[in-house]
Amino acid sequence: MTGRGPGTIIGFPHKRKLVTSIKLFLFFCLSDVSCNSVAQKIYVELNNTVPCVRLLNATHQIGCQSSISGDTGVIHVLESEADLEWPLSKGPNPPYMVLLESSLFTKSIMMKMKNASSRVAGVVVVPKTSPPEFSPHTTCPNENTGVYTETYDHNLAHCNTTVWNPRGNGLSYEEFDFPVFSLKEDNETEVIKQCYFDHNRVVNGSGLQYPLCAMQLFSHMHAVTDTATCMRRSSMDFSTSPVMVCDPLGGYNVCAFIRPYNSTAFGHKENESVVIAAARLDSKAFFLEDSTGAEGSVSGFVTLLAAAQALCEATQEAPRTRNILFAFFHGEVFDYIGSSRMVYDMKNNMFVIDLDNVHSILEIGQVKTCISINVWTYKCMDIRSNNNESVTNLVKNLQSSTAGLNFSFVETDFSQPLPPSSFQRFLRARAIPGIVLADHQTDFNNRYYESFYDNAAHLNLTYPSNLSPEEQLEFVTDTAKSLTEVATAVARTLFKQAGGNNSQVNKINADPKTVTQMLYGFLVRSNNSWFQVLGSSLRCVFCLSEPNPPQYYVGVAKSSHQANALTYLVQYLLANLTGTATNLTQSQCKKPDELPNESTYLYSYLWVQGMVPPNSTQRESFCVRTAVRLVKAVSPAFDLGDYVSKEYSTWTKSQWKFIKARIFLVASRDLEMLTLGVGVAVLFTSLLVTYFVSTKADVLFSSVREPNNAAY
Amino acid sequence: MTAAVFFGCAFIAFGPAFSLFIFTIAKDPLRVIILIAGAFFWLVSLLLSSLVWFIATKATNAQDLTLQKNLLIFGSIFSVILQEVFRFGYYRLLRKANEGLAAISEEDGPPLSVREMAYVAGLGFGIMSGAFSMINTLSDSLGPGTVGMFGDSQYYFITSALMTLALTMLHTFWGVVFFEGCERKRWWVIAVVLCVHLMVFSLSLLNPFYVGSILPVYAIMLLMAVWAFFSSGGSLHNITLLWTCRKSNAETSS
Numbered sequence: 001m002t003g004r005g006p007g008t009i010i011g012f013p014h015k016r017k018l019v020t021s022i023k024l025f026l027f028f029c030l031s032d033v034s035c036n037s038v039a040q041k042i043y044v045e046l047n048n049t050v051p052c053v054r055l056l057n058a059t060h061q062i063g064c065q066s067s068i069s070g071d072t073g074v075i076h077v078l079e080s081e082a083d084l085e086w087p088l089s090k091g092p093n094p095p096y097m098v099l100l101e102s103s104l105f106t107k108s109i110m111m112k113m114k115n116a117s118s119r120v121a122g123v124v125v126v127p128k129t130s131p132p133e134f135s136p137h138t139t140c141p142n143e144n145t146g147v148y149t150e151t152y153d154h155n156l157a158h159c160n161t162t163v164w165n166p167r168g169n170g171l172s173y174e175e176f177d178f179p180v181f182s183l184k185e186d187n188e189t190e191v192i193k194q195c196y197f198d199h200n201r202v203v204n205g206s207g208l209q210y211p212l213c214a215m216q217l218f219s220h221m222h223a224v225t226d227t228a229t230c231m232r233r234s235s236m237d238f239s240t241s242p243v244m245v246c247d248p249l250g251g252y253n254v255c256a257f258i259r260p261y262n263s264t265a266f267g268h269k270e271n272e273s274v275v276i277a278a279a280r281l282d283s284k285a286f287f288l289e290d291s292t293g294a295e296g297s298v299s300g301f302v303t304l305l306a307a308a309q310a311l312c313e314a315t316q317e318a319p320r321t322r323n324i325l326f327a328f329f330h331g332e333v334f335d336y337i338g339s340s341r342m343v344y345d346m347k348n349n350m351f352v353i354d355l356d357n358v359h360s361i362l363e364i365g366q367v368k369t370c371i372s373i374n375v376w377t378y379k380c381m382d383i384r385s386n387n388n389e390s391v392t393n394l395v396k397n398l399q400s401s402t403a404g405l406n407f408s409f410v411e412t413d414f415s416q417p418l419p420p421s422s423f424q425r426f427l428r429a430r431a432i433p434g435i436v437l438a439d440h441q442t443d444f445n446n447r448y449y450e451s452f453y454d455n456a457a458h459l460n461l462t463y464p465s466n467l468s469p470e471e472q473l474e475f476v477t478d479t480a481k482s483l484t485e486v487a488t489a490v491a492r493t494l495f496k497q498a499g500g501n502n503s504q505v506n507k508i509n510a511d512p513k514t515v516t517q518m519l520y521g522f523l524v525r526s527n528n529s530w531f532q533v534l535g536s537s538l539r540c541v542f543c544l545s546e547p548n549p550p551q552y553y554v555g556v557a558k559s560s561h562q563a564n565a566l567t568y569l570v571q572y573l574l575a576n577l578t579g580t581a582t583n584l585t586q587s588q589c590k591k592p593d594e595l596p597n598e599s600t601y602l603y604s605y606l607w608v609q610g611m612v613p614p615n616s617t618q619r620e621s622f623c624v625r626t627a628v629r630l631v632k633a634v635s636p637a638f639d640l641g642d643y644v645s646k647e648y649s650t651w652t653k654s655q656w657k658f659i660k661a662r663i664f665l666v667a668s669r670d671l672e673m674l675t676l677g678v679g680v681a682v683l684f685t686s687l688l689v690t691y692f693v694s695t696k697a698d699v700l701f702s703s704v705r706e707p708n709n710a711a712y
Numbered sequence: 713m714t715a716a717v718f719f720g721c722a723f724i725a726f727g728p729a730f731s732l733f734i735f736t737i738a739k740d741p742l743r744v745i746i747l748i749a750g751a752f753f754w755l756v757s758l759l760l761s762s763l764v765w766f767i768a769t770k771a772t773n774a775q776d777l778t779l780q781k782n783l784l785i786f787g788s789i790f791s792v793i794l795q796e797v798f799r800f801g802y803y804r805l806l807r808k809a810n811e812g813l814a815a816i817s818e819e820d821g822p823p824l825s826v827r828e829m830a831y832v833a834g835l836g837f838g839i840m841s842g843a844f845s846m847i848n849t850l851s852d853s854l855g856p857g858t859v860g861m862f863g864d865s866q867y868y869f870i871t872s873a874l875m876t877l878a879l880t881m882l883h884t885f886w887g888v889v890f891f892e893g894c895e896r897k898r899w900w901v902i903a904v905v906l907c908v909h910l911m912v913f914s915l916s917l918l919n920p921f922y923v924g925s926i927l928p929v930y931a932i933m934l935l936m937a938v939w940a941f942f943s944s945g946g947s948l949h950n951i952t953l954l955w956t957c958r959k960s961n962a963e964t965s966s
Contacts, residue, residue: 038852041859041868072856195861211858211866664857667866672716675870679723682877686728687735694735699954701827701945 046188046661050287052180054221054654056230056246057335058644062172063221063654066122066179070218073097073121074666075196078104088116093208095121097215099192102127105134107169114176122179122217124661125287126189130457133447136171136286139163141450145335145649146424148417156417162442164419165449172286172450179217181661182287182452192663199665210668217661222246223654228643230652246652250557250634251330252567253338254281256308256574257352258315258324258498260602260627267349273322273359275497276434277490278339278422279304280332280365281566282554285452291552294459294523295368295446298552299483301328301570302518303364306487306510309577311494314508321499322359326578328570329422330633331554333450335649338633339422343429344648351631355426360390360497361434363423366446367486368439368459368479390433394497398435401492404506405485412441419444437490456523473520473528480516487515518573523549531569533611534576556653557634571628575606579626589623603627717869718853724873725846729839729880736831742813742824743832750802750836750887757798758844761791785917792913795837796906799887802833803894826895827888827944834887838880846876865920875916878929882912885933885940892943908932 054063073095076087081104087096098113098120105125113120140159148156155161183189195213202208223230223246230246261269279301283293308326331337345351346358398409418424421436439445448454460479463472487510495508521531526549550565563571582605584592589605592598598605603625610620637648644650693700737743765787772779806829814822824832849872859868886905893901912932918925 038849038859038868039855041862041864042852042855042857044861211860214856216856662857663861664855665860665866666856667717667858671866672714672720675720675724676716677720678870679720679727679873683723683727683731687731690728690731690735696954699957700941700950 043662043664044191046183046192046663048184048186048188049659049661050182050184050289051217051219051659052176052182052287053219053656054223055249056223056225056227056652056654058227058646058650060173060175061223061225062175064176064178064180064219065221066217066219068220070216070220071095071097071121071179072214072216072666074212074214075099075192075200075663077193077196078109080104081106081109084109084112088112088119091119093212094119097122097124097217099124099126099196101125103129103131107171110171110174110176113178114174117176117178120178122181122215123176124192124215124217125180125182127182127184127452130448130453133167134451134453135165135168135447135449137165137168137284137450138170138173139165139168141165141168141333141420142335142424144646145340146418146420147427148424161415161417164443166443167447168449172284179219181217181219182290195663195665210671211665213663214666215661215663219656219659221654221656223652226643227650227652230654231643244655246654247556248634248638249331249334249554249649249651249653250337250341250632250638251282251554252563252630253330253342253633254326254328254567254570254574254628255631256326256578256626256628258312258320258326258578258627261352262601263352263629264601266352268354269352269357272353272357274325274353274357275322275359275494276325276327276361276426277304277307277494278327278329278361278363280422281328281330281338281552281570282333283454283552284333284450285454285553287452288553289551290452291450292452292455292523292549293450293552294454294456294461295366296449296454298519298522299366299368299459300364302515302522303367303483303487303490304328305518305570305573305577306484306515307491307494308574309514310488310491310508310510312578314491314495314504315500320495322497324494324498325353326574327422328574330567331635331649332422334554334651335635336422336425337554337635337649337651339425340648341633341636342631343425344636345631347429355430355432358426358430358432360394361423361426361432362394362490362494362497363421363434363436364486364490365419365421365436365438366440366444367437367483368446391435394433394435394493397493397496398489401489401496401505405489407482407485407489409437409489410441416442437486456519459519459523461519461523469525470529472524473517473530474513476512476516477519480512480519483519484510484512484515514577521549522569526550526565526569533609534572535609536568536572536607557632563630567630571630572606572608575604575624575626575628576608579603579606579624579628581608582623582625584623586621586623592623592625598625604629714856715854717858718850721846721853721869721873722850724870725842725850725876725880726839728877729835729842732835732884733839737835743828746806746824746829746832747836747839750833751840752836753798753802754795754837754840755844757794758791761787761794764790788913789910792909793906796890796902796909799833799837799890800894800902803891806833806891826891830888830891831884831944833891834884835880837887838883841883842876842880845879846872865922867922868920871919871922871926874926875929878926878933879912882909882929882933882936885936888940888944889936908936 052064054061054065056062074091074093074097076091076096077099078084078087078101087094087098096119100109100123102125110123113123141164143158148158150157183192192213192215199211199213200208223233227246234244234246235242257274261272280297281301283291283297285291304326311324327342329336329338329342332339342351343355346354395409395411402408418427418436419438419440423434423436426432426434446454448458461477463475463477467475488508491508491510492505495505496502517528517530521528550569552566555564582589582598584595584598584605586607588595589607592605593600604627606624606626606628608622608624610622612619635649635651637643637645637650640648642648733747737747765783768783768787769780772783774780807826810822810824810826810829813824817823849869853869858866860866865871886909889901890905893899893905912929915925915928
């Protein structure tokens, strides 16, 4: 150490050691070793939550918003509507986080809380038993984008004649400035209720004792006002990677022609006449990710899938006069995204056929309650559009197709308008003859239209309790039987409509086993063996870790060509039910053009996982040649850049950074101020004492001074 | 809990150390260097002892909670012993450095007395120990929640801050006493310091029974303060001198 200056006692190697030791400390923390961090003593993170998010359209923003650093409130479990006084006016510790059970999740309670939003920090809904009826949708779904506008007919616009969803309370379309979350009924709800009972209950007479149980919800949404604002803000960023604030809703429609056309040749096809058989795929709920839509959409498209299978089995041989297009539209709940896109494509020669080629349309709407439990005959209604000789023919074909079946079609009164359906978008462009099949005569029979309770139980899918999941998959429920009959009738109608031979009509029958397997897979458990057989090994959408059904909400249109799980399920199902298995290998399946008889212009080739044969563990995968295609379904408003369009859907979903929820205890204000006071006192005292001692140090520490001491 | 608790606990835990730093250390660069080196020595001792503890926990069953608690106690005792060993090592280092400083300084003799170095080294140990005890807790005190969900006491933050304050001051006093003992070749002082350190550690195990842990620790701190005062050259005579000095100053000025 001699020969060097005093400053070199500490050199650089020590600094590197310091950094390494801190890194090691952090490494210990992040690895398995339970860190016992203080945060674990304070917070309980809630993982199974579904938030209410913000959606925007041309004029409004709907949904919920939290502040950017989360909203904290003292938990209050609401027991009845009268109990609402406590959080809204009487409670001494605002703001409150109100915990509701599903029976209390009504419009009146939510509106009261919305009006007192300074005292309400957020709402948490615990779904339990289904209320007798609940529909958060509006009373007149899609009222501005159907065919009944003011200009068309004032009497039929805005549901003046028939209110389709009279139970609708419009809760999904309200705007809340506090977060609303939904919990699944499980351990986390028990933890919250236990915390509430331990800390927040008012003991008779005495006030609440701190610390109190509180919850914090984070669901800050970036987009505000309306679609035009958020799209403008998204493109204003001048950096190389633009930041999007909101995303347009959209997905893919699933389309399949019986006799496919060259997929690169768009526009009018000479001498081609197509019958479109349509159904809707999507639905929604107040909490978007919890959408189920059993009666609303699943019943319809499952029937159409079964009809497609029945028809394709029968029509292998004879060509017919007309082609049939099976179209499954996505995004219909949000102002007809899928069907408006198809009509737009047809009008602008961006689809393989155009509107002149369309002969007629048959749409399947909500078809649950045709069924009664005993041997009564059913009445399935069909609703007329602009009448024409074609429509009369279509209805005649329909009526005759029910021969031998246990129900009949009944025409509704002529004065009734069409219910909300994709057919309305076609009518808006051109007066095409067509019908819509539904189980309601005037307004909807569906008590849970577009709500979380429209699930398997609502569709009466009941299985005997002693069955294993695989046996449940095969069990044919009554609902499946009745939907099979409807599918048979639809298939026969389509066959006759396409000019098929009358003598062969009665051989067309839908398969009840297929229908019940589809209903099971779409509404009870998606992770079943049949879906796995038909699925793709490449896209692991069927390797769903939870057995829950897929999400029915349309989701955002991703720029990568990824559709959501529901679209892939329907695509692969339709491909397997209507396509043909081939002998191609996997690499040939990816590039079939090299083979002489295959053409990717007409068909698409999908590699299907296949079954596991009894004596091995490898799946026997194979290549399916099918006419099923996915067609992009994004509202034309976004292509045209017209974000205030009244013609097309302008729905977008806001983006966010993170969404989470946690519970903890909060301390009283007094304790906090006491801590601060003590801290300030300690600091000042120590400053004074130290100053005093250091100035008098020569007096205090004077004995036995070393001779060469420097002055203090 | 909130910003109020954050600042309150930060002031409690680091207030005295901060004021000591400003008034006695910050002006002299040599003292700053010795402070930081002392902090570093404490850090290395913590690193080595935590390595031992880490290997012990990894080698055993992580699910057995009593075993893990015992391992923690064992690790902490080992850490206490290692801290005192490093304190002794720092003493030797500073003694050697002192000779070199004396050789090159402009004045006759070393620029810092051993007493001053003892005090600064002790404070360095104390500040680093306090930082490692408190920073993690402080950062979590900024959020909206307080401790108590799993049955812990809601006074967790205040008591942590008070313990940290006590520990910082204790390290300072131990430093003074320890170096003085080494200087005078009184080896029993080292043993006593080690025992007191172990006693403070075992009292902290009584948490959350705060009455049984904080009060005795503060009593020990006062005793150590008195001992350090006397061993660094103070005496009752000096205090009375101080008092009369002030009195006479007050008389002459008034």
